[in-house]
Amino acid sequence: MASKFDVSQQKGLMAFNGFMGSKSYVEGFQFSPADSEVFSKMAGCPDAKKAPHAYRWYVHIAAISGVRGLSSGAAAAPAAPAKKEKAAKKDKKADKKAAKKPAKEDDDDDFDVFGDDDEEEDEDAGKPKETRAEMLERLKKEANDRLTAKAAKQRTMVAIEVKPWDTEQDLNQLWKKITTEIQQDGVKWGENCHLVEVAFGIKKICMSFVMGANNSSDDIIEQIEALEDEVQSVEMTSMNVL
Template structure:
């Protein structure tokens, strides 16, 4: 029996494979990487396949050394003939051209292992970032307690404010407000979405800066 997988599907699987690893197998580039690199032929779309594109760029940086990567062991003709009688052929690109049967078996095994690994892991935790906003008042008489309430009243999907902000001295008795928030990266694409809303309190706010950001 022959199983055919479209190029788009194969590339999507590879993109998932390289999400949490740097090479096809092991901790350094091998003939397996050279083989996939040659099959791809050109750099994938970085927007649609970011992990595969990152891997491709890395392998391409090896230049002529790609062709000299350690070759995988190829079974003796007799062993290959025996394997052909016992195992199924897998044609990943649906091609009728003669292919290296052992290499195809290895690729099929890796794809199966990757699919099983993804299924067992399940969805991971959402990526989040802690942000410290530095908010300067419009004037010395600005009520910073009221301003803090206004800021914490901003509601967005994926945004959680800290319970309390902090008043920090600037000069001559003038203070500014620093307050932390946690955002879900997938839900809030840019911190400007938040700073724009804060700056809209134009009677209270002179400027808003991002003092610190940290992935959690």
């Protein structure tokens, strides 16, 4: 999706501006590597009047990325011409005196869209500036870390059917044995089960468990099948991410 816009060109930037008319992010509803990819291709901050949606998105992604000191692009107004020759000479002398003093930084040349105060700027003055390549690498790492953290919290519900060997087995007792003896960190068994008739009076146990991202449903099924004197077979019927 991100690769379809050549935002380095004016035509591609305007197409991207229209695309972002009702969006906060390039893909989905949260910051992703797709935003980093488009951001890295832009030569600078889009014009707020010509491309307001692209400008809004750019400032937002810059804030997430920690980019500071975006140029406002405002041009300084030209000075009014002197009305009298005497005033012109006076101004010339003043210019010579000003030339001997260190030039004072023009506050309008560097507009901080994030509203940082002078104290924060002083704290950052001694820190090395982040290169564009370093910034892109950091953005990709942060996006991958967020995806990894989300996956680590993922929980999955698995439904299984356990078939016994004959009709004389106590299936409630077998269910209790399975949920008591087969334990793993991150696995939680359902609080109950129900019995469904298969054929010729034989019933099967329909039960479930919830597991984490580091657990394996195959391992749990193999442990149940290891109870070979009591279990004929185990079949997984569904798996749903919570």
